[in-house]
Amino acid sequence: MSVLVFVEIKDKLTKAVQETITYGKSLGNVTLLTYGDVSDSLLLETGNFGAEHVLICKSINERNEQLLSNLIINAVKKYNCEYIVLSQDQTGKAVGPRVAANLEAGHISGAISFPEKSDEFIVKTNVFSGKAIAFVSVHTPIKVISILPNSIPPKENKTTALITEINEDLGEARIKVKELKPLGDGIPLPEAELVVSAGRGLKGPENWGIVEELANSLGATTACSRPVADIGWRPHHEHVGQTGVAIRPNLYIAAGISGAIQHLAGVNGSKVIVVINTDPEAPFFKAADYGIIGDAFEVLPRLTSAINNFKSSQ
Amino acid sequence: MKILVCISKVPDTTSKINFVDNNSKFDQNGVQYIVNPYDEWYALVRALELVESNGGTVTTITVGNSSDDPTIRKALAIGANDAVRINANPTDSYFVAKQIADYAANEDYDIIMTGKETIDYNGSQIGSMLSALLEMPFVSLASKLETEGSKAVLERDVQGGLEVVEVDFPFVLSASKGMAEQRIPNMRGIMAARTKPLKVIEPVEQKALTSVVKFELPNPKTGCKYVDPENMEELVELLHNESKVI
Numbered sequence: 001m002s003v004l005v006f007v008e009i010k011d012k013l014t015k016a017v018q019e020t021i022t023y024g025k026s027l028g029n030v031t032l033l034t035y036g037d038v039s040d041s042l043l044l045e046t047g048n049f050g051a052e053h054v055l056i057c058k059s060i061n062e063r064n065e066q067l068l069s070n071l072i073i074n075a076v077k078k079y080n081c082e083y084i085v086l087s088q089d090q091t092g093k094a095v096g097p098r099v100a101a102n103l104e105a106g107h108i109s110g111a112i113s114f115p116e117k118s119d120e121f122i123v124k125t126n127v128f129s130g131k132a133i134a135f136v137s138v139h140t141p142i143k144v145i146s147i148l149p150n151s152i153p154p155k156e157n158k159t160t161a162l163i164t165e166i167n168e169d170l171g172e173a174r175i176k177v178k179e180l181k182p183l184g185d186g187i188p189l190p191e192a193e194l195v196v197s198a199g200r201g202l203k204g205p206e207n208w209g210i211v212e213e214l215a216n217s218l219g220a221t222t223a224c225s226r227p228v229a230d231i232g233w234r235p236h237h238e239h240v241g242q243t244g245v246a247i248r249p250n251l252y253i254a255a256g257i258s259g260a261i262q263h264l265a266g267v268n269g270s271k272v273i274v275v276i277n278t279d280p281e282a283p284f285f286k287a288a289d290y291g292i293i294g295d296a297f298e299v300l301p302r303l304t305s306a307i308n309n310f311k312s313s314q
Numbered sequence: 315m316k317i318l319v320c321i322s323k324v325p326d327t328t329s330k331i332n333f334v335d336n337n338s339k340f341d342q343n344g345v346q347y348i349v350n351p352y353d354e355w356y357a358l359v360r361a362l363e364l365v366e367s368n369g370g371t372v373t374t375i376t377v378g379n380s381s382d383d384p385t386i387r388k389a390l391a392i393g394a395n396d397a398v399r400i401n402a403n404p405t406d407s408y409f410v411a412k413q414i415a416d417y418a419a420n421e422d423y424d425i426i427m428t429g430k431e432t433i434d435y436n437g438s439q440i441g442s443m444l445s446a447l448l449e450m451p452f453v454s455l456a457s458k459l460e461t462e463g464s465k466a467v468l469e470r471d472v473q474g475g476l477e478v479v480e481v482d483f484p485f486v487l488s489a490s491k492g493m494a495e496q497r498i499p500n501m502r503g504i505m506a507a508r509t510k511p512l513k514v515i516e517p518v519e520q521k522a523l524t525s526v527v528k529f530e531l532p533n534p535k536t537g538c539k540y541v542d543p544e545n546m547e548e549l550v551e552l553l554h555n556e557s558k559v560i
């Protein structure tokens with residue numbers, strides 16, 4: 001089976017990239033496709049996860065869905081690929097369905113598992129914002145699979161990657177990028193393994209210092225409940241839940257969040273949930289692994305210093 | 315300015331999710347339907363704001379059967395001028411995109427909007443597929459949209475930040491939070507919606523490329539272990555040794 005794995009590489013092989021290659025490798029021989037200014041040493045590193053052949057298009061230097069879709073489609077045709085694997089991140093959401101529609105191929109949006117052992121090609125995805133799981137069957141010879149970050153454990157599978165630089169006429173970009181406003185160097189929420197989140201219980205934006213301090217000492221990304229983003233205490237991109245970002249970290253710490261059904265929908269894919277709330281009846285405790293009935297203003301700093309002590313003893 | 319907004323109905327966010335027929339179908343029993351929040355709060359409202367200041371029309375389009383009509387009327391009550399319903403059961407996202415693209419291909423829309431995803435299937439696929447089928451540029455996950463003549467400036471969510479982009483009409487976008495504020499329809503809007511045109515058209519032939527064979531509910535949590543708020547060393551110990559997440 002010939003598999004095309006599309007990834008974006010910046011200054012290291014992120015976990016999302018490792019997951020995507022691992023998934024591709026489980027389906028067959030991996031041709032990896034990427035673009036932009038990526039060092040040879042990083043490209044060679046993709047071989048550690050099973051990429052045998054690496055195609056790099058250096059002439060594309062910004063994220064343009066039209067050019068990237070054309071790039072992927074050309075490679076699929078040239079190498080007769082049956083599977084196209086990419087990450088269900090911002091770029092994947094823009095490019096994956098476009099490629100699938102162009103090839104009239106079935107698309108799995110947000111795979112959370114390897115294919116089932118079955119005669120058909122069946123993969124699990126999250127639906128109803130994580131309240132349920134669907135088993136989706138793809139009926140077309142070419143299959144496009146976008147995998148949800150933090151769903152597939154990366155696995156080393158050493159091969160030597162052969163690098164080929166490609167240069168193609170992909171047409172003219174119709175979207176012009178004017179400016180990039182970076183959101184900081186932190187790990188983006190959908191890919192974060194550790195998340196510290198807070199809600200209205202924190203009483204005001206001036207109190208977020210204790211949330212950020214805990215996140216810093218853990219190396220976690222910060223998140224918040226919807227009302228907190230709506231009233232402008234925190235930026236919109238931190239809003240998690242059914243109508244915000246859906247996340248599936250290893251650890252989700254929620255302080256001063258009641259645990260409304262719409263909040264739980266976006267976070268219940270987390271492996272371990274810690275809830276800090278003054279109200280023993282808060283619904284969130286029903287979805288928690290560890291509960292702390294207490295005041296976030298006291299508990300958060302205490303937890304931060306316990307984490308710091310733990311880290312310095314390691 | 316001519317804008318098309320894709321509208322879909324989804325179960326209310328407080329719905330209990332259950333399945334019937336051997337876990338192969340969503341249990342609609344007692345479920346209330348709403349307009350998908352991303353379609354309504356962000357795409358539709360921004361479209362209305364743009365025609366309010368520039369002139370033009372906002373048409374909504376839905377692939378579904380007559381049970382979708384109440385949510386379509388809700389979108390008309392919020393302010394859309396007219397609606398189109400393609401009379402078919404939406405079998406998979408390619409099927410839906412194909413129906414909408416087939417209709418839109420002859421209508422000269424300047425902007426085609428979708429929500430960034432539906433809150434039931436969370437596919438985030440229709441906008442991107444439409445852009446392929448209509449050969450238009452696609453601005454995904456847009457949180458801001460301004461227009462000037464036949465040009466638009468948008469902010470979109472990309473890996474690691476927000477990007478400001480410029481694109482000429484026509485184009486497709488998917489709307490995310492930030493684009494507009496939710497609007498509550500008023501009595502006049504609700505009355506007017508009853509008589510606004512809702513055109514029902516028949517679908518074009520298209521097989522589904524994917525299907526759901528069954529559903530499953532996630533394993534429920536087995537119970538919460540309470541930790542003394544004075545003793546965060548114990549929590550750290552549990553996170554490290556018991557659940558091994560730090």
Ligand SMILES: Cc1cc2nc3c(=O)[nH]c(=O)nc-3n(C[C@H](O)[C@H](O)[C@H](O)COP(=O)(O)OP(=O)(O)OC[C@H]3O[C@@H](n4cnc5c(N)ncnc54)[C@H](O)[C@@H]3O)c2cc1C
Pocket residue numbers: 198199200201202224225226227228239240241242243244255256257258259260261262263266276277278279282294295296297327351
């Ligand atoms: C269509 C729709 C979509 C929605 N989508 C989302 C979504 O995506 N994400 C989302 O989060 N919400 C969403 N909501 C809103 C949701 O219903 C809740 O209103 C919201 O999650 C509540 O936020 P909160 O927990 O921060 O605030 P509250 O419900 O006000 O809870 C505050 C909590 O803090 C606790 N508290 C107070 N003081 C302290 C203290 N000192 N220490 C510790 N705890 C304290 C209180 O006991 C309480 O439990 C949606 C609602 C609707 C209708």
